[in-house]
Amino acid sequence: MNLAFRQVLSVRTFRLCERLSPKSFQAPVTSTCPIIQHRHYCEDRTESRKLPQLMEFPPIVWPSFFKYIKNWMFANFIIRPYFDQEFNLNEFIEASKHAVQVVSECLQKSDFKTLEGLVEKDAISALKNAISKLSVSQRQLLSVDKEDIFYAFPYQVGVMFDDSDKRWVEITMCYHVLKGLKQMQETGDLPPISLGIQPEYQEKIFILNYRFIREFTKGVEDSWWVNIVNHFQPQSIAKRY
Secondary structure (H helix, E strand, C coil): CHHHHHHHCCCHHHCCCCCCCHHHCCCCCCCCCCCCCCHHHHHHHHHCCCCCCCCCCCCCCCCCHHHHHHHHHHHHHHHHHHCCCCCCHHHHHHHHHHHHHHHHHHHHHCCHHHHECCECHHHHHHHHHHHHCCCHHHHHCCCCCHHHEEEEEEEEEEEEECCCCCEEEEEEEEEEEECCHHHHHHHCCCCCCCHHHCHHHHCCEEEEEEEEEEECCCCCCCCCEEEEEEEECHHHHHHHC
C-alpha cells in the first residue's frame, strides 16, 4: 500500500507544490416514584458516534474567497512556471482524495507502520496518541472512501524558503464527506441539498483537513508527505465555537 500511495503522489500532477441496557436503570428502593437514570448511558452512546479532532490544528470548514484568488495565482504564476510546468490544481485535488482514503484506512486499523514514509513522524506520534483515546466505535468512523467525498477544495497553497535556499510547497486541503454517499449514488437514493440541517444526515457528515508538503530544493528528489491529519464532525465544532 505504501508503494501504491507514493506512486499516486508521484504522478505528474503531484510533482509540485480528520435499547437501553439493564445497567442504565438505577431506581432507589426507598422512593415511591422510582427514577430511571439512563442519561449516562445515552451520553456514552451519543459520544461513541462523535469524532473529536485528531490533531491540534485550527479546523477548516469553508473556503476563503481571498485565499481562493491567492491559491489560483500561486498555482498558475509561481508553481507551474517555476516548479512544475505540468502542475494542475484540479488534478491535484482529485489525486489527493486517494491519499485520504489510504491514510484514513490505516488510521482506522491503527496501522501506523504503513503510514511511515507517507505521514511525517511527528504527525504519526500525535495521531497515535489521539487514536489511543478513541473508542472502538469512534475508530470505525475514521475510514473514508474517496467516493464519499462530495466537496473538496484547497484552502491554502504556499511556497516556503529558508536561508540555505531550500524550498517547499504546502497545500492544505479540506474535504467534506458524507458516509455512505457512494452507496446512495449506486441505488439512486441521493441526499437532499439541505442535508447539512437534516438530523438523519448530520451524524454522517465529516470534515477532513489534510496538509501536503514536498521539498523542491534543487537537486533534491522528494515525494509528497502529509503533516496534518484532522477528522472531525462539523456539529462538534459548532458547539465549541
